[in-house]
Amino acid sequence: MIEVHNLTFGYSSTEDGQILKGVDFAAKTGKLTALIGTNGAGKSTLLKTIMGILKGKGDITINGKSVAEYSTKDFSSTVSYLSQDNDCRVNLTVFEVVMLGRMGSMSFRVSDEDIAATQEVLERLNLQRFASRSIMELSGGQRQLVFMAQALVKEPKILILDEPTSALDLHKQFDLLTLLKNLTQENDFTTLVTLHHLDLAAMFADEIIVLKEGRVYAQGAPKDIFTEAMMEDVYRVKTKIYMDDKGMPHVIPLEAIN
Amino acid sequence: MTETNNQYNYKKQSYKKLMFIIIGLIICAVSFVTDIIVGPASLTLSDVWLALTDPSEVSKNAYVIIWSIRLPTAIMALLVGASLGIAGAGMQTILDNPLSSPYTLGISAGAGFGASLMVVVGASALEFLGVFMVPFGAFVFASLTSFFIYSINKIKNFSSETMILAGIGMMFLFQALQSLMQYMASPEALQNIVFWTMGSLAKANWINISIVLLVLVIMLPLMMRESWRLTALKLGDEKASGLGVDVESLRVKVFAFISLITAVAVSFVGTIGFIGIVGPHIARMLVGEDQRYFLPLSAVCGMAILSLASIASKMLVPGAMFPIGIVTAIIGVPFFFSLVLTRKRSYFK
Numbered sequence: 001m002i003e004v005h006n007l008t009f010g011y012s013s014t015e016d017g018q019i020l021k022g023v024d025f026a027a028k029t030g031k032l033t034a035l036i037g038t039n040g041a042g043k044s045t046l047l048k049t050i051m052g053i054l055k056g057k058g059d060i061t062i063n064g065k066s067v068a069e070y071s072t073k074d075f076s077s078t079v080s081y082l083s084q085d086n087d088c089r090v091n092l093t094v095f096e097v098v099m100l101g102r103m104g105s106m107s108f109r110v111s112d113e114d115i116a117a118t119q120e121v122l123e124r125l126n127l128q129r130f131a132s133r134s135i136m137e138l139s140g141g142q143r144q145l146v147f148m149a150q151a152l153v154k155e156p157k158i159l160i161l162d163e164p165t166s167a168l169d170l171h172k173q174f175d176l177l178t179l180l181k182n183l184t185q186e187n188d189f190t191t192l193v194t195l196h197h198l199d200l201a202a203m204f205a206d207e208i209i210v211l212k213e214g215r216v217y218a219q220g221a222p223k224d225i226f227t228e229a230m231m232e233d234v235y236r237v238k239t240k241i242y243m244d245d246k247g248m249p250h251v252i253p254l255e256a257i258n
Numbered sequence: 259m260t261e262t263n264n265q266y267n268y269k270k271q272s273y274k275k276l277m278f279i280i281i282g283l284i285i286c287a288v289s290f291v292t293d294i295i296v297g298p299a300s301l302t303l304s305d306v307w308l309a310l311t312d313p314s315e316v317s318k319n320a321y322v323i324i325w326s327i328r329l330p331t332a333i334m335a336l337l338v339g340a341s342l343g344i345a346g347a348g349m350q351t352i353l354d355n356p357l358s359s360p361y362t363l364g365i366s367a368g369a370g371f372g373a374s375l376m377v378v379v380g381a382s383a384l385e386f387l388g389v390f391m392v393p394f395g396a397f398v399f400a401s402l403t404s405f406f407i408y409s410i411n412k413i414k415n416f417s418s419e420t421m422i423l424a425g426i427g428m429m430f431l432f433q434a435l436q437s438l439m440q441y442m443a444s445p446e447a448l449q450n451i452v453f454w455t456m457g458s459l460a461k462a463n464w465i466n467i468s469i470v471l472l473v474l475v476i477m478l479p480l481m482m483r484e485s486w487r488l489t490a491l492k493l494g495d496e497k498a499s500g501l502g503v504d505v506e507s508l509r510v511k512v513f514a515f516i517s518l519i520t521a522v523a524v525s526f527v528g529t530i531g532f533i534g535i536v537g538p539h540i541a542r543m544l545v546g547e548d549q550r551y552f553l554p555l556s557a558v559c560g561m562a563i564l565s566l567a568s569i570a571s572k573m574l575v576p577g578a579m580f581p582i583g584i585v586t587a588i589i590g591v592p593f594f595f596s597l598v599l600t601r602k603r604s605y606f607k
Contacts, residue, residue, distance in 0.1 A: 051501045076502025083496045089354070090492040091546040095266050097493070104502050105487040108550065117266050131266030134546075147497070
């Protein structure tokens with residue numbers, strides 16, 4: 001479980017420079033929580049602040065323990081983070097990149113267990129045929145899946161993923177989100193993921209958090225969150241929200257409000 | 259696990275990489291022995307063997323040549339090559355820039371200025387202490403350069419960009435100061451300065467060999483301990499942070515190691531360029547950037563290049579010892595281009 005209380009972060013101390021302005025939320029264990037919001041709402045900043053990559057102010061606890069109390073090793077074995085940036089210039093094979101996900105627990109010599117875990121996650125994401133290829137030879141979408149595999153290979157308890165589907169085609173988005181949902185439920189992961197595709201967020205997330213201008217605008221089940229009023233207020237787009245026969249909301253955009 | 263049906267065999271690939279290191283070491287060993295044999299006074303392999311194992315069986319001349327000149331020079335070539343190779347590899351990794359070398363950050367320019375200063379103020383002509391003053395000056399200014407770069411980056415969080423900018427600034431500053439020293443120097447001092455900047459193994463002796471070896475023996479394991487973190491750093495700062503790497507402290511630590519290795523190596527042999535860039539490039543082509551293999555192979559490539567260059571420096575002009583800094587570039591650059599142009603995908607496998 002991730003609990004965030006009164007989290008603030010800014011690149012400067014002025015009001016304009018504040019990105020996160022007192023964020024409060026909880027992402028529950030065994031649930032896939034989607035973070036949505038407009039560009040610049042602070043979604044990526046929020047994830048980076050939870051990870052300690054950016055230094056914010058406020059309380060962050062992971063599985064009941066303040067992040068400040070975690071040793072680097074414990075934190076990295078508990079939490080996996082996937083950043084938005086999949087660009088890299090490194091002469092490593094896909095296998096080596098994925099295996100690096102286990103570096104927190106690996107000794108200098110790689111164990112059979114590390115190799116087996118890497119093979120397994122590559123197969124799970126259908127990446128085994130790329131194992132010997134250099135990461136630089138892959139497309140953006142393939143690379144994104146490789147880094148996803150890297151995040152999963154250490155079997156973390158907490159998954160923090162910044163737009164893991166942004167470079168994937170629709171079919172792969174379905175595959176990945178289905179996998180994430182299953183892993184989260186089967187292994188009691190806490191999965192916090194930023195998504196731009198609202199229909200997919202509604203379809204796969206157990207909980208949605210809407211971020212607007214550095215604050216939590218709303219949090220709840222998808223059917224309660226996706227309203228025409230929220231879409232106008234947060235996204236400034238007129239929409240029609242259509243509920244299917246399973247009670248799942250679908251967003252049909254109509255026009256942008258200028 | 260076999261490498262059939264596209265199944266990747268990680269262990270097999272790792273053994274292959276290890277083999278490259280072993281082959282590199284064999285090349286170094288052969289080159290080392292050849293380096294001792296080759297020179298103005300002709301020696302045979304058995305002279306060398308006897309001088310090393312049973313000195314009473316070899317002529318006094320051959321004994322002195324081998325123990326006082328050839329052996330120290332050949333060992334220094336290996337040690338300095340290894341130092342520059344590993345320092346270049348570390349620098350390219352922490353700056354995420356394949357064009358970096360120990361010299362990118364002005365460390366060698368600082369050393370050059372320090373050495374020149376000692377020559378110009380006459381410290382190198384002092385009785386007894388004189389021979390130590392040039393390396394001492396070089397070391398002090400190389401270290402000062404590193405410390406200055408560290409101080410600037412302390413304020414700016416050690417991003418690769420600020421480090422490169424600070425380093426380039428220092429390089430220009432010390433190059434200008436060195437030119438000033440050359441401008442002010444007497445003709446004799448000027449000759450000494452120019453010779454120093456060309457790089458030479460000729461001043462190798464057992465004392466400075468011990469110092470370079472000691473630093474290398476301490477620093478190499480410390481660098482190797484950071485191999486996983488350095489490999490992760492190559493994925494980018496954010497990805498490395500996500501994997502639990504304290505990026506800033508890793509950069510500072512490795513920068514300190516590299517600075518010390520470079521400052522010590524450069525202060526005894528002068529400026530020997532090229533190795534710090536090319537050693538790691540060859541290593542990267544052969545084993546990729548898993549730093550557990552990349553770092554030692556960069557050191558081995560550096561050793562091999564400088565040792566081979568040392569042989570070439572004695573063969574280019576019979577009877578004379580060509581400045582090795584010139585040889586590494588003249589022989590090395592065409593070789594490097596040939597590697598780059600004929601590089602095949604198989605290098606990565």
